[in-house]
Amino acid sequence: MKFRGKTYHFNYILGLLIVSFVFLIVLIGFFYTPYDPNKMNAALKNSPPSLSHFFGTDNFGRDILSRVMKGAGTTYIIAVAIVSIGASLGTAVGALTGYFGGWFDEVLMRLNDVLTSFPSILLALVFVSVFGPGSYNIIFALGIIFIPSYARVIRSEFIVLKERDFVKNAKLMGAGSFRIMFMHILPNTKRVLIPSLLIGFNNAVLAEAGLSYLGLGVQPPQASLGRMLSEAQSYLLDSPWYAIAPGLMIILTVLGFSLISGGLENE
Known part of the structure; x- marks a missing residue:
């Protein structure tokens, strides 16, 4: 499919339609x-x-559709906050290590390896167990x-891009290191950064749902999508509709986001 002279994969278009639908529901839920x-x-x-009551009511007689509209908004806000923390700090670490290299790269990437050697959800569980449950704690922990x-994605891109001619030209023109990093190199990482942000949002939604399901x-x-699934688990046989809407x-x-990310990577 072509739009403004550019060809888009069918999965990309389908993903956009799905994401537009769910975000429309969330947007309406903020106001009504x-x-x-x-x-x-x-x-x-x-x-x-x-x-x-299109999706029925829960064990307290609350309208499930209304709670999904409001709960999805909560989940998405948390997911955006998580990705914002992870992506901004990770991009900074990846840019610095990839551009400067040397001992600075070795130290930070070894710390990076230590952090990635543990299952992410396990670390989040430990953090939330110590500091207590709540939205702000899981945002900080997962972020x-x-x-x-x-950091790994951006570092790999910086290692390659810093050797390109446009970077050498910028150095010859007297541009400083940080200007080169964030004004010249970083914009050229969007090919991998944007799909990574979309996948990160997916992972954040699933992580939030998992921790809220566990009551943390x-x-x-x-309401949140994970919280609603947790409340619905005791009523799956008697009231299966309780879990359908948040699960869906x-x-x-x-x-939706997986299809969009896959479509961007195939561009």
């Missing part, structure tokens, strides 16, 4: 939900899907854990 997401109604406990992956992330009554939002999010 059919019901108050936290309003309880004992008379409507575990009600099946109907015209008044730090995401640093090594971005978002705390009730605040996670699946669509991961699928």
Whole structure:
């Protein structure tokens, strides 16, 4: 498929449509939900899907659609914050080590290796267990854990790009190291950086959902996709609709961003 003279893969277009759909739901949820997401109604406990409650109600009689709209927004905000921390600090580390090299590279990348040698979720669990559950703690914990992956990607690109002619020309014109790094080299890493950000967002959504499912992330009554799945697990047989909507939002999010990332990498 061509758009403005550029060819796009079908998966890329499909991914954009899926992501646009889920983000539209989230955007609407910031301003409007059919019901108050936290309003309880004992008379409507575990009600099946109907015209008044499209995805039914939960064990407290709260409208599931409203909670998904609000909860998805919470999950996405947390994911964006996690990726922002990981990507910004990881990019800085990768740029410095890739450009300067030497002992500076050795020290930072060995620390990077130590951090990546442990399972990320395990480190997050340890951190949250020590400092307590909550949105801010998982943002900080997962943000730090995401640093090594971005540092490796950016470092590899800087090692290659710093030998290019445009960098040598910038040096001859008297440009300083930091100007060269962040004004000349960094913009040319977008080929790998943008897909990495999309995959990172996916991983952040899944990590937040996992920690909230375990009760270490978002705390009730605040809704998030992982928190809703955790609350729904006791009602899977009697009220299966409880888990369908939040589970579907996670699946669509991961699928959509994976398709877009794959499409960008194939460009």
